[in-house]
Amino acid sequence: MDELISPVENLLLRVSKDIPNATPCNEIFQNFEDSIKPLFIESDHLSNLVKLQLIGFGSQIVNTLNTVLVGMEDSNERRQSRVGSRIRHDSLYGLLITNMSPEPGRSCTFEIKPKWLCQSPNAPKLAIRCRTCALSAYRNRELEGPVSSKKWPPCPLELVSDDLELVASNFTMRLQEQKAFNQQPVDVRVRVMLAVEDYFTIGKGRSLLKRIEELQRLHDPEGVLGGHALGMSLCKDELPSGPRALALRMAMTLRDCSMFVRVHFDDKEAVVEARLADLDLKSEDKIEEWFEKERDLVLGGWYLGTERDLRPQAHRAPAESCVMARKFSKKVPLHLQGTLV
Numbered sequence: 001m002d003e004l005i006s007p008v009e010n011l012l013l014r015v016s017k018d019i020p021n022a023t024p025c026n027e028i029f030q031n032f033e034d035s036i037k038p039l040f041i042e043s044d045h046l047s048n049l050v051k052l053q054l055i056g057f058g059s060q061i062v063n064t065l066n067t068v069l070v071g072m073e074d075s076n077e078r079r080q081s082r083v084g085s086r087i088r089h090d091s092l093y094g095l096l097i098t099n100m101s102p103e104p105g106r107s108c109t110f111e112i113k114p115k116w117l118c119q120s121p122n123a124p125k126l127a128i129r130c131r132t133c134a135l136s137a138y139r140n141r142e143l144e145g146p147v148s149s150k151k152w153p154p155c156p157l158e159l160v161s162d163d164l165e166l167v168a169s170n171f172t173m174r175l176q177e178q179k180a181f182n183q184q185p186v187d188v189r190v191r192v193m194l195a196v197e198d199y200f201t202i203g204k205g206r207s208l209l210k211r212i213e214e215l216q217r218l219h220d221p222e223g224v225l226g227g228h229a230l231g232m233s234l235c236k237d238e239l240p241s242g243p244r245a246l247a248l249r250m251a252m253t254l255r256d257c258s259m260f261v262r263v264h265f266d267d268k269e270a271v272v273e274a275r276l277a278d279l280d281l282k283s284e285d286k287i288e289e290w291f292e293k294e295r296d297l298v299l300g301g302w303y304l305g306t307e308r309d310l311r312p313q314a315h316r317a318p319a320e321s322c323v324m325a326r327k328f329s330k331k332v333p334l335h336l337q338g339t340l341v
């Protein structure tokens with residue numbers, strides 16, 4: 001995706017990057033229509049998806065857009081991480097997508113990745129970390145410095161928790177990080193916060209997140225490891241294949257999508273709108289990588305929080321805030337916590 005704004009009102013033009021293995025837009029569109037969209041039609045959440053419309057264009061458009069990119073780079077207007085990337089010539093398709101950008105002064109938008117809304121089916125029964133928090137802990141393993149300086153994204157289980165105060169505070173915290181929101185008068189901010197709280201605790205946002213959770217569960221009941229004996233080396237024949245592989249790719253897509261939340265605050269009643277984006281079906285080529293990642297999390301003790309036993313210099317991070325870890329420390333007396341895992 002690149003930062004080109006379409007002249008078509010309230011739509012963005014999404015085009016393919018010129019990098020090896022990038023899925024062409026026509027395939028992204030077909031996969032979305034066949035595999036993803038029906039899941040949300042069933043539950044009446046179609047209006048919560050970023051809409052995709054496939055368009056074709058001539059190679060002259062690609063040349064023009066690439067020239068625009070060169071111009072932006074010459075004047076330092078392009079984000080450094082994207083400098084040098086170009087639009088591919090061999091696929092003359094693009095997607096017009098719902099533009100979720102805010103309208104200055106009238107709305108603000110924030111983006112979250114809900115990630116894994118339920119535990120991995122391969123996690124040990126006594127896990128004290130969810131899949132996302134286990135992976136964060138794993139990724140923090142090599143980082144030097146105090147525990148508090150490490151990266152602990154919010155635990156995704158908070159988003160679908162039965163503790164509605166926790167759900168509400170998660171979203172209002174994200175809202176309060178928005179400059180456009182903070183610039184509003186206090187009465188508008190209160191109105192907007194209440195609307196966001198309602199939307200994600202009793203409204204459509206709640207049912208949308210619950211639907212994603214349900215779909216993640218339904219499409220991957222066994223986990224990528226299935227019944228694989230973990231002590232044994234990976235044999236490619238044992239990776240999920242056929243219908244199970246497709247279902248797994250769908251689950252992994254739903255575990256890595258983005259959610260745009262736009263709040264309009266110029267009306268008498270604040271209006272909240274959430275739409276899911278980045279629902280490009282994951283490639284089958286990723287299955288081996290998912291298998292290896294899951295195996296490392298299980299065997300390394302990252303779900304159980306026992307990684308410290310494997311690497312004595314490591315210790316449990318007090319800064320981490322997994323919902324599962326918090327439940328565990330409430331239920332189990334402190335002196336027993338080390339003995340149970």
Ligand SMILES: O=P(O)(O)O[C@@H]1[C@@H](OP(=O)(O)O)[C@H](OP(=O)(O)O)[C@H](O)[C@H](OP(=O)(O)O)[C@H]1OP(=O)(O)O
Pocket residue numbers: 113135252255256282286290
């Ligand atoms: O491994 P995860 O769970 O961190 O997810 C990856 C994402 O990391 P993040 O959401 O930042 O933690 C990662 O996001 P970023 O590139 O870090 O923004 C990708 O979305 C990656 O998918 P793909 O390789 O582009 O198909 C994602 O990989 P998969 O979902 O395919 O495993």
Ligand SMILES: Nc1ncnc2c1ncn2[C@@H]1O[C@H](COP(=O)(O)OP(=O)(O)OP(=O)(O)O)[C@@H](O)[C@H]1O
Pocket residue numbers: 001002012050082097098099100101111260277278
């Ligand atoms: N529907 C949308 N409305 C508004 N902004 C969007 C929408 N979809 C994506 N964006 C924004 O466009 C930018 C690029 O999108 P995205 O991150 O999906 O592309 P990408 O190919 O992963 O980019 P890169 O890897 O170069 O960072 C991001 O800033 C994202 O927030």
